[in-house]
Amino acid sequence: MSEQDFIPKSYTNSIEKGSFAWSSPSNIALVKYWGKKNDQIPENPSISFTLNNCKTITKLSFSKKEHNDDFSFEVFLDNEQKDDFKPKIQTFFKRIERYLSFLKAYHFKIETSNTFPHSSGIASSASGMSALALCLMSLEKELVNIDSTLNADEKSLDEEYFIQKASFLARLGSGSACRSLEGDLVVWGKHDSIEGSTDLYGVKYPYKVHENFKNYQDTILLVDKGEKQVSSTVGHNLMHDHPFAQERFKQAHNNLSKLSSILKKGDLDAFIALVESEALTLHAMMMTSMPYFILMKPNTLEIINKIWNYRKATDSKICFTLDAGANVHVLYPENEMKNILEFINNELVEFCQKGQYINDKIGFGAKQL
Template sequence: MVKPSIKAVMNNNYKQIVKVAHSNIAFVKYWGKRGRQYPLNPSVSMLIDQCQTKTQCSYQISDQLQVESFQFEGKEQFDFGKRIEQYLESISEVYPLAKRLRLRFESENNFPHSAGIASSASGFAAIANILAEIEWLENNVRLSREQISTLARLGSGSACRSISKAPFNLWGKTKFDLGTDDYSLDLDEKKYSFSEKLADTILVVNQSQKDVSSSFGHSLMNTHFYRESRIEQAHENTRCLLNAIEADNFTDFGEIIENEALSLHAMMMTSMPSYTLLHANTLRVIEKLKDSREKGEIMAYFTLDAGPNIHLIYPESQKDQVKSFVSEFCLDLCEKIIWAPHFGES
């Protein structure tokens, strides 16, 4: 990858595309992978409308692939630009046009990156959408949602779940003949939805970049002592979670997502080498939430991604109770609060 000269920017004819993609939060966690970004276990997720990555791409057809520049929030990111170039090289069998693209990217998030809020998911989902648009502009071919999801998966596994048009999304083949490892599946909204829409408030305990990347964490599952039992647990929790959604049983749903969140972090803490991404304030908020729920003051459950930050999941009728809980217990324990509605809400 090379820095673009001002002369090149001024004199060459580049077409521009802008795409926005959303982060997602997994309720059943994907942890561990095999082959070309295939999951060890199925996962179920929901889009987060308020957490977005906006990526602008300037491109032209060339005789060879080259990512000339990748800027994130105004700063050149040479390592990530190289990663995008390697990604494009790796997908040339399924996306031949990749070998003939000269590209420049400018990207930004409206939420903290590398802090456990699935920024790589929205980032690669935006890039996959850009590639689909280029395919349409240059070859007059419309890629399907499944094809775009596959392209996103090859960049970052969880990114395939950010190519979605439904409230709930499944990635990975289950033991009850639903789902595929190749791309995410939009779950039938008529069958898999709650009578009351869910909301997600993100309690950002720490905005700093994680000490341990998710990619490294995934690799530790290859030799993890609890690998097989974790895979079995995820399959069972997927079945139970979908049953809870279908039955409109938010309590069962909540208990499963909390179990999944803690299981994810237990895998980190029992890997070799072991590590933890939870912070003291993460645990303080969790204990406060459980206490308030036991007292009947709130009906909300937590989940966590691979980081210290907490997602409060609740029916939208609980919004006032959640605001009171956050105001009373969380403001001094968190660096930022993101009020993120359910998919499709504004």
């Protein structure tokens, strides 16, 4: 597929007004991407676990308007109008107008809410932008007026295109959003040994995954719920002149190859080593850019050391990963859940802001409501 394949030919149907609603989850990358080219293209491939409980629910209401001269929309979070969200949506609409030519024909009301606490330090851009992209694709599907007499194979191809284009659009809003539509493992970025992988959208990981990685758990420790002092967009841009950038991009390619073997064999020890190394490398890139910055907090490091000590003492298969922030994602197999939740409550909660954490697990993507 290329960008050209996502440009609509014509809309054969006409709709005056209506609404669509989708829920879409967040995701946590195992092999990280850090650094972007133009048009939200990643400098290296990444792979993520799709989450189940941390999700955004978005309802998109639309009504035809007289003049098609500009975008017209309003945004609500938890029933409260949020004009400070509008610039990001405006930028998103500008980027995707070429691929959804109906955008200026409607006034949109975007109503959104998250299942995780607002300002919890969990990035909602992945879940939010993917949910919005899916709502817009639902409208386009109605405007295209797909023939209801399609046979099973044609319908399957149509559904595949729908998800691919929704992921493609979501990427133009937030890079990692393209990994939130499906599950349980999604790859984004061209990788020579992963069939179907592309820089344009996320694809379901196509190979066998060992039972060890089924029903994996993710408890998210909320270390710092404040706004990051450096946004991810700024951080990505600092990779352009980073002295270690090219080696990092090669490392990510190599680690994704290694992870494919690990996922097939079920090697939990190798999984732990690779995932934790990736998390620390992400933050090492931040600390060695110019200007440099640190998003980890003292309590992030306390938690990491506690996890290492617990793993050494108990031979647990617990590990951590980090996003571009201070919070810690604690990953572990389902069969260790009871013991690890005890460990979290006994030893890690004190390092969380107001003792807050979220229990999550691997999920399987977005759902239309």
